[in-house]
Amino acid sequence: MHPTPRSDWALFLDIDGTLIEHADHPEGITIPEGLPTLLMRLQTTFAGAVALVSGRTIEWMDRRFAPARLAAAGQHGAELRLKADGKAVPLAIPAWRKRLETELDTALTAWPGVYLEHKPLSLAVHYRAVPQFEEEVKATIAVITNRLGSDVELLAGRFVVEIRQIGLTKGTAVKRFLETAPFAGRLPVFLGDDVTDEDGFGAVKAAGGLAVAVGPRPTDQADFRLDGPEEVRFWLASVAAETLGTAEATR
Ligand SMILES: O=P(O)(O)OC[C@H]1O[C@H](O[C@H]2O[C@H](CO)[C@@H](O)[C@H](O)[C@H]2O)[C@H](O)[C@@H](O)[C@@H]1O
Numbered sequence: 001m002h003p004t005p006r007s008d009w010a011l012f013l014d015i016d017g018t019l020i021e022h023a024d025h026p027e028g029i030t031i032p033e034g035l036p037t038l039l040m041r042l043q044t045t046f047a048g049a050v051a052l053v054s055g056r057t058i059e060w061m062d063r064r065f066a067p068a069r070l071a072a073a074g075q076h077g078a079e080l081r082l083k084a085d086g087k088a089v090p091l092a093i094p095a096w097r098k099r100l101e102t103e104l105d106t107a108l109t110a111w112p113g114v115y116l117e118h119k120p121l122s123l124a125v126h127y128r129a130v131p132q133f134e135e136e137v138k139a140t141i142a143v144i145t146n147r148l149g150s151d152v153e154l155l156a157g158r159f160v161v162e163i164r165q166i167g168l169t170k171g172t173a174v175k176r177f178l179e180t181a182p183f184a185g186r187l188p189v190f191l192g193d194d195v196t197d198e199d200g201f202g203a204v205k206a207a208g209g210l211a212v213a214v215g216p217r218p219t220d221q222a223d224f225r226l227d228g229p230e231e232v233r234f235w236l237a238s239v240a241a242e243t244l245g246t247a248e249a250t251r
């Protein structure tokens with residue numbers, strides 16, 4: 001049973017596997033027609049309290065969701081734009097990033113089909129195309145990152161190992177949003193599909209909000225579940241319609 005939408009919600013939206021369907025390659029995804037418009041409608045519905053919270057960069061979000069531009073947390077909380085018309089701010093410049101990139105670029109040539117995604121504040125090693133290499137790839141990443149000190153954190157997602165700055169997560173990003181207008185004082189609702197979203201779920205639940213699991217991955221934190229991105233988009237459209245309808249009826 002889905003909760004009745006409220007006009008005082010603040011929405012936190014994961015991207016891959018939640019708003020959009022997965023593809024074989026990070027740049028192979030398709031932005032569904034109508035999604036940017038839906039996001040802009042949600043911004044209006046919730047007075048700007050809608051944020052994208054993703055492993056992607058904020059630059060990528062702006063480019064691929066144009067003309068929609070939202071408040072955003074990118075690279076798993078390492079960069080933050082608290083307001084849609086604000087500037088993206090890096091919260092930490094990882095000292096390990098350049099050396100790790102160089103070492104991984106060399107080491108990963110051993111497994112053709114493994115793709116190293118270069119992001120300014122984090123890295124992602126994708127093995128979706130060659131899942132048979134998962135164990136060897138993970139072991140190699142662990143050996144290399146262990147040499148680089150304690151600031152690095154590995155997070156295994158779906159066919160990916162995300163390498164990020166320790167201490168910055170989707171949860172720390174959600175907490176920052178909730179201290180700031182227009183998010184402060186609203187009931188937070190986080191939609192996500194993967195293990196990196198657990199931190200976001202935890203942050204909204206600590207604030208009395210709702211965690212919405214997307215897809216089949218088991219989680220103990222979910223208040224309800226949506227089957228996949230198509231159902232997410234359908235549900236969000238109905239949330240906007242119902243909430244706007246309620247607001248108009250009470251005017
Ligand atoms: O936090 P998210 O919005 O879910 O982003 C997580 C990562 O998504 C992308 O990788 C994933 O999606 C790709 C496209 O479907 C897929 O090919 C890959 O296997 C997935 O891991 C993105 O490339 C990463 O930067 C994000 O961190």
Ligand SMILES: [Mg+2]
Pocket residue numbers: 014015016017018192193194
């Ligand atoms: Mg996701």
